[in-house]
Amino acid sequence: MSRINIGNNAFILPEPQSIVGTHYNGKANFMALAWLTRVNYQPCLFAITVNKNHATGLGIVESGEFSINIPHEGMHRETDVMGLLSGKRVDKSQFFDLHYGELKKAPLIRECPIAMECKLVKTVELDTNIMFIGELMGTWTEEKYMTDGYIDIEKVKPMTLSMPDNHYWAIGRKIGKAWHDGKELKDRLKK
Incomplete structure (x- = not known):
């Protein structure tokens, strides 16, 4: 089969879905966000990308803090509405039970199995978006989401x-172990 070029609007599959929180005009605000990644080991840094005109981006610039909340699959409606409503017109905090960790302008969502608070360390201005790089200051979860001291994806x-x-x-099924399953292939290399 021949390969085809499908153009320049491809995305990474899959993208991790989150709900990003910050304060905007003095109150908690949220948006659905899938453009995120870890970008450094120590200190632990995450990068998120937000449109320049969104209330969330304006709030992060204003407060210097944000949260990354990882919703479970049963929260797809609540996640989706965070992308349908504008924080400039609606108080989106009413959808969630909130709490705060060390940072007072990075609202955390109790319903999300994982909630991380980040302090802004750098911004990168792009054509339509701003990339915010934040240092992880704390990760909040419950014992029921852990196995052997680690967050359990299942x-x-x-x-x-x-x-x-x-x-x-x-998320589907586990298929292997990272930094392990390729060892047999590695050992086949001729030296």
Whole structure:
């Protein structure tokens, strides 16, 4: 089969779905966000990308803090509405039970199995978006989402987003172990 070029609007599959929180005009605000990644080991840094005109981006610039909340697959409606409503016109905090960790302008969502608070350390201005790089200051969860001291993906049941078709997906099955399953192939290399 021949390969085809599908253009320049491809996305990474899948994208981790989150709900980002900050304060905007003095109150908690949230948006659905899948453009995020870890970008450094120590200190632990995350990068998120937000449109320059969104209330969330303006709030992060104003407060210097944000949260990354990982919803479970049963929260797809609540997650979706965070992308349908504007924080400039609606108080989106009413959808969630909130709490705060060390940072007082990075609202954390109790319903989310994982909630991380980040302090802004750098911004990168792009054409339409701003990339915010934040240092992880704390990760909040419950024992029921842990196995052997680690967050358990099967217990958390996070969801992902596919773009540009715009669908939410549940996580599938475990297929292997990282930094382990390739050892046999590595050992086959001729030295």
